[in-house]
Amino acid sequence: MSNWFETLGGLKSRVWETLARGVAEPEHPARLPNFATLSADGWPEVRSVVLRSVSHRDHSLTVHTDLHSAKMRSLRAHPRAALHVWDAEQALQLRLQAEVSIATGTDTRALWEKIPDHALQSYGVVPRPGARIETALDYVKQPDPATFAVLTCRIVTIDVVHLGPDHRRASFSRASNWAGQWLSP
């Protein structure tokens, strides 16, 4: 019987289990992946996002954001993202490349209706996120379904590293139908 990190199949299953735990468990490190994009003026960017849903079947995941956030401008210019999770407990690093599509307006209204009131505070601020203001609190939270966007990230590649007594690294890609390939760590 091998450990999960010793086979390509074991690693692949663990990737999806870990992402699913990120959605289900508020304290899990996969709850807050680091989400990297490329700005319209050519700078890499990275910030935390909240993982909202994961589909192993579709090899996709979703994230919610404010339509007026800087990452929306970046994604409109370059609809690609990299996601990164470091799970210290499992000594597991996940890195995903994803193509990102944006849903807004009527497409997201049903989802908006289900968001608890306190969480709505994350969508809609006046002036828009990143706008210059005179003093620290010169803004108003103004929850507004018109500013709510759902990012669907269609995963293209997965790079996974397990840091054990021996390090193991593998990649899985849509192009190879997720077959898996060992890589030098």
Place this chain on the structure above:
Amino acid sequence: MSNWFETLGGLKSRVWETLARGVAEPEHPARLPNFATLSADGWPEVRSVVLRSVSHRDHSLTVHTDLHSAKMRSLRAHPRAALHVWDAEQALQLRLQAEVSIATGTDTRALWEKIPDHALQSYGVVPRPGARIETALDYVKQPDPATFAVLTCRIVTIDVVHLGPDHRRASFSRASNWAGQWLSP
């Protein structure tokens, strides 16, 4: 007497104190910033790095890497990085934009001599990091000063967010001589 997060000066000081703690304290979240780059083929990338030194005076920091890692190819094509730290205890997010310069060979030899033996294992693997291998452990760690690179990140902008009962966000930039500007969060 105001709290540190209520003034631009207080936030700026806290940014540098936090980065300095990352260098000094192995368990501090600023020890392992998320480091985003742009690959030669146009994909955003992000991974953890270890923060090795910080200079408030120069507004710079350093990171060590393997010369044959993928991020080196990215940085040679696009010498820019974004660094991100989420410090849950302080409810503080730091995001830095930096121009990156690469030092190798004789320029880094004095530093190499000071690295403890166990840490040398991080520099030099055959085949190079990311190369395809037949089975998981088909690689050898081979510490080699010729594969050791020091990345000096010259900070261009700092974006800081404090998530308190009220959220506060500010930016500081080299272009404005680090004067500070409140932003809508």
